[in-house]
Amino acid sequence: MTLSSAKTDWKAIRRDLLGRIQSGVWKPGDQIPREVELAAHYDCTRSTVGRALRDLATAGFLDRKRKGGTTVSANPVRKAPLEVPIISEAIRKAGYEVGYQLLRAGERQLDQTAAAELGLPDAARFLSIEALYLADGTPYQIEHRWLLPATVVGLTPEILEEMPADEWLLRNVPLTRAQIMIEAVHAPKDVADALQIAPDSPSLLIRRTSWRATQLIGVLHLYHAPGHRLVTGI
């Protein structure tokens, strides 16, 4: 009641409700009024307050249960959105001139550890791609991919000379599911050489395994130069 009560605008209602949560008027675990009561208070229909409540629930601020009512989340598990863009876009966005250099491309036996990760026989042959990305001429990251030849028909080393694998894949084999792992490792020797950094420098490694529907596309390993930061927020 003391807080604003802009009428009949679900965004305003959401702001008002969020305000009560964040200011502590409603504390974690508290039961908040039912939709009908809120609708009466805000002088609108149940659908409208429902939309505001639904939005807050998907954002993790509220827990909702039929018959059980709506409560303020006890464990506000905030999710920070981590963008997964095309590599060159990421560099461009940061304001740098993009450089791309194909190091190696060709069919290869899958790396032992990578095979184990995928639960595949390492007898399987993959299209192995190694490339270097530069930002303003400075080595920025190394990408190493293993792609399942059957799912990337048409992708040739010639194409890769001009176009990063990311771009080709986005247009030709869009992923529908991916698993991502982020960890800190010592840069392996070949990566350290390519990035022109000291061997055993700390490197941020992003590993991504991607599928199109249930069909495996491949595995991506991204080694970043020391000092590289992943930035996000809530």
Added chain:
Amino acid sequence: MTLSSAKTDWKAIRRDLLGRIQSGVWKPGDQIPREVELAAHYDCTRSTVGRALRDLATAGFLDRKRKGGTTVSANPVRKAPLEVPIISEAIRKAGYEVGYQLLRAGERQLDQTAAAELGLPDAARFLSIEALYLADGTPYQIEHRWLLPATVVGLTPEILEEMPADEWLLRNVPLTRAQIMIEAVHAPKDVADALQIAPDSPSLLIRRTSWRATQLIGVLHLYHAPGHRLVTGI
């Protein structure tokens, strides 16, 4: 038309539409039918298809503009949700027994680099907290916080002996905004000692600066033991 056309269920409609996008029936940049047409096709009201379309738009698959219609996103910037839970919850979720050990707590001058990050005069005095977390008895991560005393009144070293700062903060000073940076570093000597790892081991460092509204709460540095992985997916 060829794809399923389950009637009057927005989730089914969303599945159907997403199927057309991911199977390539509708390609990036394509204009898709208007709400009225889709409503006719699925034999439901505009509100219902609208909900499905809105959902796909917020997920990044569609771009919508008044009068301009709805198009398939050309740049599907997929966002991987990175969870930011209470530390002990994270360990518990992974199935381990949680250990917590306060190493140091007391007022201190803010660290030089940390002060620069915040744009604060390093003359400011902060509550400095260092703690060790264990998973099944094994050192797991080191947290180092600098908290602005004015915003955490009531938080004493005695409380911190028993309760991780995270838990106290969640209940008493919930954050409304945070900036998060993730990078790979060499573990500093004191951190390496506490984690019982070799000096200069690669460590995943998560840095978080948090605010309540516009009021700075403090800075958190989390050093992880080598091998620790952040896992997410899309």
Added chain:
DNA sequence: TAGTGGTCTAGACCACAAA
């Protein structure tokens, strides 16, 4: 069993951007 949220309808008006 009863009460709560989840969904859908059929209609209306409005805001914005393209033509």
Added chain:
DNA sequence: TTGTGGTCTAGACCACTAG
């Protein structure tokens, strides 16, 4: 100017679950 999505209403029925 006009067509599109964005939002709201007033009502209804249903699904889940707490008591």
